[in-house]
Amino acid sequence: MGAGGRCRREARRCFPSPGPCRARYPESPRSFNVLGGALFHMPVLVSGDVFAEDASPIMTSPTAVRSEVDHAISRARDVLLATQAPDGHWVGEAEANSTITSEYLLLCHLLDRVDREREAKMVRYLRERQLADGGYSLYDGGSANLSATIKAYFAMKVAGVSVDDPAMAAARALILERGGPVQADVFTKILLALFGEYDWRGVPSMPVEIMLLPRWSFFNLLEVSYWSRTVIVPLLILMDSKPVMRLPESCRLDELWPVPREHASLRFPRIPRPFSPKRFIWKNLFIGVDDALKGWERLGPRPFRGRAIEAALRWLEERLAVPGGLGGIFPAMTNAVLALRTLGYPEDHPLIRGQIKEIENLGVETTDSLHYAPCVSPVWDTSLAANALIESGLAPDHPQLVRAGEWMMDKQITVPGDWQVKRPDVPPGGWPFQYHNDFYPDLDDSAMVMMALAKIQGLDPERKARCMERGLAWFVGMQGSDGGWASFDADNSRLVFNNIPFADHGALLDPSTEDLTGRGLELLGTLGHGPDHPAAQRALGFIRKTQHETGAWYGRWGVNYIYGTWSVLRGLGAIGEDCSADYVQRAIAWIEQRQNDDGGWGETLASYEDETLAGRGESIPSQTAWALLGLFAAGRTEGKAVEQGIRYLIDTQTADGSWEDPLWNGTGFPRVFYLKYHLYAKYFPLWALGVYRGTAA
Structure with a gap:
């Protein structure tokens, strides 16, 4: 047997999930024609095997006995099923730091939409988030961040909190110690400039x-990421007109300088x-360009300025006309509202009302508190919950699950978006992260959805086949020239742009990443392909090239190397890579070496x-589940590390x-913006326990 067959045989032996669906139980392959004649084979699971509720006894571990695992799975599954919406989807909060709430409070003042009762709730939330040193962090357990602290201070001052309040005094002392507004990030300076508190x-x-x-x-707009594009275009209008809303003297920030x-x-x-040295050269080159552009804006002829504003407006109007809000993210939506108001659109214009509605949908309100999330994650949560439930038995x-599958099929995007400029011959077929985001389907969500659909039975077979064919064609067509996959675009990789002064957050682009590429391999493997598939071969090259010297892989969209390594190992196992390969074994060793004394990972x-x-x-439970799932995928289904990890989850x-x-x-953006997905701890531990139980069957 050739090498491809050997790897396939190894994968069936060492990759328990989704491997058991392909390797240990009968299959009825169905083939779909995609990509001009290439076939993919989707295994159809036979009822009553690994998914039976009354599976036979499978484990006698001294530290995690069968009854405990069964009981934990049953309880966790009941909780997750109980939180499903009537239409079939799941959605949990994607919590961000205090900056989103601070920005919303200040936006209400810019738009003259202040509700004092709700504002008081936001102030209570901001007080709760303040650190002992007076600052505000970017994530729980993090240190104070200057920009987050300035925004919170400004929001509370505008809301009427006295500068003599102890919370304000502590925040002010930290801001002054850190250098004041001139040391803040670009987006904070722009926000302050809108109120006349920073010079444009x-x-x-x-x-x-x-x-x-x-x-x-x-440099052009299609060479930056989708999230940058949707934030930048309305900002171009604002930064051209440089509007200022002067606040009363009592709200000014002179004391922060x-x-x-x-x-x-x-x-x-x-x-x-x-x-x-390289970054120093590029950074100073772009600062020189910025100086030249400022001089040209102030003194030079600008014959195309009016035409450019019209182009920005057309771009906005086209994307604001579809549901979901601009890009489905808070910063883009708020910038769009301000840009349209700057151009004279009335506050009751349908495009503005639509964005305001989407922004308000991001609010999380209790009796005493109110804060805002940056986005919603229903497609992501639903696809992950469905995968976890299936693999839990x-x-x-x-x-x-059938309702979830139907809901996910309804969310498939079949219209072109910005991505198609670079991939004009690839038909649409991806899925969004949010409820709606037609212009910007997400490759990560699309892969997770297709893996869930491949495992769910009872769906309309013809409709499911069309969704899968269209989705896989789009996904494969979006592979980058480097062999990897990015999140929303292909070949969005001119990293030098992260050195321009505007990009001080360092996340202007959407290059191929290890976690997304691992997901692509897992998708291909789940749908029956092996390592000889052309897309898989290119992806495997990318994975080998990007492995860290420690054996781990970087996690772009989850924290951090544990997430990246889990994602890659799942992909390697699914595609049938040789689990005994040195680079796979180094990843396994890295995970085991990072286990904590309590048996978990973090x-x-x-x-x-x-x-x-x-x-x-x-x-924490979700990171522990990722580590375990990574080990299982690479064939490490028993031993001290596994047993201690399972014990931690129980x-x-x-x-x-x-x-x-x-x-x-x-x-969200490494080093500057993070999230807490509230459902991660609900479905990832369930998923890990389910795979563990299945491997011993």
């Missing part, structure tokens, strides 16, 4: 004429952090800034049958 001259130049740059130019603002230097720092034709978000912290941190299950992550588990 200290904000990086982004001429609206950028809208007219052709595709062949080195270490020196009088008229004497403060607004020059951009020229030393990059972290430092490298729930019958694949269970009515609630990783601090600080690992994005300090690689020595990779895989290190307080144990012991940390709460009285109601679920789990809670005390710390944050998701990544």
Whole structure:
């Protein structure tokens, strides 16, 4: 037998999930024609095997006996099923830090939409989030962040909190110690400039004429990520007109400037952090370009300015006309509202009302508190919950799974978006992250949805086949030239743009990532392909090239190396890679070495800034589940590390049958914006326990 067959045989032996569906039980392959004649084979699971509720005894571990695992799975499954919406989907809060709520409160003042009762609830929330040193962090357990602290201070002051309030005094002391507004990030400076609290001259130049740059130019809007694009276009309108809403003197921020603002230097720092000679050169080159653009905006002829504003407006109107809000994210929606108001649109215009409605849908309100999320995650949550339930042993034709499958099929995007400019021959077929986001389907969500649909039975077979064929064609067609997959675009990788002054957050682009590429391999493997598939071969090359010297892989969208390594190992196992390969064994060893004394795994978000912290941190259920799923995928289904990890999950299950992550588990933009997905701790531990039980069957 050739190498491909050997790897396939190894995969069936070492990859328990979704491998058992293909390797241990009868299959009825169905083939679908995609990509001009290439076939993929979707295994159809036979009822009553690994998914039976009354599976025979499978484990006699001294530390995690069968009855405990069964009981934990049953309780967790009941909790998850009970939280499903009537139409079949799941959605949990994607919690962010205090900046979103601060920005919303200030937006209400810009739009003259202040509700004092709701504002008081937001102030209570901000008080609860303040750290002992007076600052506000980017994530639970993190240190104070200057920009987050300035926004919270400003929001509370505008809401009427006295500067003599102890909370305000503590925040002010920290802000002054850190250097004041000139040391804040670009988006904070823009927010302050809208209120006249920062000079627009200290904000990086982004001429609206950028809208007219052709595709062949080195920099154009399609060379930045979707989230940057949706934030930048309305900002181009705002930064062109430079509007200012003056607040009463009692709300001004003079006390936050270490020196009088008229004497403060607004020059951009020229030393990059972290430092490298290459970044130093690029950073200073772009600062010089910014100086030149500011001079041109102020003094030079601008014959195409009006045409550029019209182009930006057309771009916005087209994307605001579809449901879901601009890009489905808070910053883009708020910028769009402000841009339209700046251009004279009335507050009751349908496009503005639509964005306001979507923004309000992001509110999380209780009797005493109100805060805002940056987005919603129903497609992501639903696909993950469905996968976890199936692999926990729930019958694949269970009515609630069928409802979930039908809901997910309804959400498939069949219209073109921005991505198609670079992939004009690829037909649409992806899924969004949110309820709606037609212009920006998400490859990660699309892969998870298709893997769930492949396992769910009882759906209309013809409709399911069409969805899968269309979805896989789109996914494969979006593979990057480097062999990897990104999140929303292909070949969005001119990383030099992260050095422009506007991009001080370092997340302007959407390049291929290890976690997404692992997901692509897992999708291909789940649908019956092996490592000889052309897309898989390219992806495997990308994975080998990007492995960290420790054996781990970076996690772009989850925290951090544990997430990236789990994602890659799942992909390697599913596609049939040789689990005994040295690079796979190094990844296994890395995971086992990072296990905590309590049996769990955890990783601090600080690992994005300090690689020595990779895989290190307080144990939490979701990260423990990722580590276990990674080990299972690579064939490590028993041993001390596995047994201790399972014991940790059993012991940390709460009285109601679920789990809670005390710390944050998701990544928006490394080093600057993080998330806590509230459902991660509900379905990932269930998934890990289910796979563990299945491997011993």
